[in-house]
Amino acid sequence: MNLATWIHRNSALRPDAPAIALGKSVHATWSQFATTISSVATALHETYQLETGARVAIVMRNRAEYLETMFAAWHAGLVAVPINARLHRDEIAYIVGHSGSSIVVADDEHADDVRSLMGDVSCLRSVIVAPSQDWDRMVSSAPSPMVERLATESAWLFYTRGTTGRPTGATLSNRNLLMMSLSYFADIDPISPNDAVLHAAPLSHGSGLYGLPHIARGAVSVIPESGGVEGEEIAALISRWPGTSFFAAPTMVKRLTSDTAITSADLSNLKTIIYGGAPMYMADLEDALAVFGPKLAQIYGQGETPMTITALSKAQHANTIHPRWRDHLQSVGFPRTDVEVRVVDEDGRSLPIDEIGEVVVRGDVVMSGYWNNDAATAETIRGGWLYTGDMGSFDEDGCLTLRDRSKDLVISGGMNIYPREVEEVLLQHPTVKAVAVVGRPDPEWGESVVAFVVAEEGAPVPTVDELDRLCIEHIARYKRPKEYRIVESLPTNNYGKVVKRELRELLESEA
Numbered sequence: 001m002n003l004a005t006w007i008h009r010n011s012a013l014r015p016d017a018p019a020i021a022l023g024k025s026v027h028a029t030w031s032q033f034a035t036t037i038s039s040v041a042t043a044l045h046e047t048y049q050l051e052t053g054a055r056v057a058i059v060m061r062n063r064a065e066y067l068e069t070m071f072a073a074w075h076a077g078l079v080a081v082p083i084n085a086r087l088h089r090d091e092i093a094y095i096v097g098h099s100g101s102s103i104v105v106a107d108d109e110h111a112d113d114v115r116s117l118m119g120d121v122s123c124l125r126s127v128i129v130a131p132s133q134d135w136d137r138m139v140s141s142a143p144s145p146m147v148e149r150l151a152t153e154s155a156w157l158f159y160t161r162g163t164t165g166r167p168t169g170a171t172l173s174n175r176n177l178l179m180m181s182l183s184y185f186a187d188i189d190p191i192s193p194n195d196a197v198l199h200a201a202p203l204s205h206g207s208g209l210y211g212l213p214h215i216a217r218g219a220v221s222v223i224p225e226s227g228g229v230e231g232e233e234i235a236a237l238i239s240r241w242p243g244t245s246f247f248a249a250p251t252m253v254k255r256l257t258s259d260t261a262i263t264s265a266d267l268s269n270l271k272t273i274i275y276g277g278a279p280m281y282m283a284d285l286e287d288a289l290a291v292f293g294p295k296l297a298q299i300y301g302q303g304e305t306p307m308t309i310t311a312l313s314k315a316q317h318a319n320t321i322h323p324r325w326r327d328h329l330q331s332v333g334f335p336r337t338d339v340e341v342r343v344v345d346e347d348g349r350s351l352p353i354d355e356i357g358e359v360v361v362r363g364d365v366v367m368s369g370y371w372n373n374d375a376a377t378a379e380t381i382r383g384g385w386l387y388t389g390d391m392g393s394f395d396e397d398g399c400l401t402l403r404d405r406s407k408d409l410v411i412s413g414g415m416n417i418y419p420r421e422v423e424e425v426l427l428q429h430p431t432v433k434a435v436a437v438v439g440r441p442d443p444e445w446g447e448s449v450v451a452f453v454v455a456e457e458g459a460p461v462p463t464v465d466e467l468d469r470l471c472i473e474h475i476a477r478y479k480r481p482k483e484y485r486i487v488e489s490l491p492t493n494n495y496g497k498v499v500k501r502e503l504r505e506l507l508e509s510e511a
Contacts (some may be wrong), residue, residue, distance in 0.1 A: 001178060010033075010215075013433070014193060015031035017218065019032070021223065023237065028068075035143060041073075047085065050103065051154070054103075055157065057099065059107075060105070063130075063223055065130035066159065068173075070203075074155060075144075077148075092114065093120060094123050095159050096123070104128070111127065152368070155172060155174045158414040168370045169373075172303075173368055178365070183308050183336050184210065184398075187311065188299070193218035195220075196221075197219055197246065198224070198237055198245070200228065200248035201248055206245045206307060208248070222244070231255075231256055231259030232259075247274045247275070253280070267282075273297070275296060296317050299311050304386055305386060309388070312333030334400070339363035340363060348382070355509055357391065358391060361385065362384055362385045362386065366381070375497035383474065395496050403433050417478070422437045422471065422479055422480075429462050430459075431455050432456070433457070435451055437452075438500050440483075447482065450484075451467070451484050451485070453485065454490060455486060462486070467484050
């Protein structure tokens with residue numbers, strides 16, 4: 001199974017239909033896309049002497065050449081290593097070295113940083129800039145036949161960072177990515193060849209993964225010219241491309257929801273917004289549903305199970321007559337078609353309804369393991385089950401609600417306190433923009449709860465009494481923060497997720 005088969009299939013079925021668009025303009029038809037990847041694959045083999053199974057790293061912002069590089073690597077029987085272009089030079093160096101990538105394809109914006117790794121990263125032999133004259137020569141090479149690959153062989157090294165330590169490379173096979181794509185059709189949306197997928201989020205992450213089922217069905221991949229999330233541009237692209245779907249982190253959805261260019265636009269061409277990767281708080285979700293209508297679908301997954309553990313469909317978002325509709329909206333939905341999902345105790349025993357334990361998952365979408373890290377693989381995959389590190393519980397409907405990361409759990413006086421529950425309450429305050437709740441070492445209680453609170457810009461700063469009263473009204477007293485800190489911002493990583501580790505380290509240093 002070689003995923004490049006999809007490009008050649010679409011080239012045969014719809015040679016002149018748009019495959020990749022840059023903004024409103026067509027960059028390549030399916031026939032052109034197929035020719036490009038076949039030619040670039042030739043150059044990877046003949047000019048750069050890459051053998052089957054070698055790794056090719058990609059460091060560039062969203063652009064057409066990103067997709068061309070990735071599928072050319074697969075056509076050539078190689079393994080793609082997409083790297084978040086927002087990472088620090090040293091973080092990129094670690095991933096290139098750890099993956100053993102001898103070739104990096106970069107855009108002009110990141111070329112100097114990557115070139116500076118030559119000599120420092122022993123495996124790195126060449127840096128290819130795309131577009132450039134070198135890239136044009138690769139595209140002009142004679143096309144070569146597609147290399148056969150087994151379903152179990154590696155296709156994508158997905159480097160993911162937990163709350164501590166170095167990034168780990170989840171080894172995703174051709175079968176993993178195929179099952180992820182088939183599960184999309186089963187649980188999220190059917191896709192038509194006349195549809196479009198808009199890549200406003202990084203191709204190195206969720207947008208790239210969820211672009212695959214769209215490519216498999218022949219939908220056009222649309223790259224915004226700004227390379228980011230601009231409401232006016234996204235509104236214009238939705239107007240240009242019928243059947244548009246896109247993946248977005250909750251922060252992106254919130255930003256678009258309040259953008260007048262979106263709220264005043266004709267969104268009839270919008271098909272689906274797939275959101276995930278971080279909590280979507282209830283108030284933000286209600287605002288988004290008011291703006292976009294029943295076009296939101298939630299997914300819960302990890303790099304180790306690419307975007308595929310549970311989902312909450314568009315229909316379930318719209319099912320307001322269900323007695324537990326609001327509870328479902330604050331959950332991560334129901335197990336996907338291609339996996340088994342359980343909530344277990346410390347001994348791996350399944351827990352009953354409403355009891356909180358670690359979420360574990362099994363299925364053909366689960367990674368084969370971590371690249372060159374047997375110890376981490378053995379810790380994460382046990383008895384065929386992937387231990388996610390997320391704490392959750394099932395309700396009577398079979399709906400999974402996440403409580404927190406296991407390492408984010410606060411244990412105070414022997415009582416488990418789940419920070420997200422406290423955060424949801426504090427976000428009800430009209431002038432609270434963001435909040436992060438963590439545990440602080442406490443000599444008497446083990447840990448005490450501290451809330452870091454960001455106020456809305458230009459709004460009155462919430463008082464401690466206001467925040468405390470809100471908690472007293474909605475949660476048990478033992479869950480109330482012992483301290484409320486008003487801060488200008490919260491530390492985030494390159495994907496916009498709050499890095500609670502830094503907040504805990506601050507509190508530990510003070511203690």
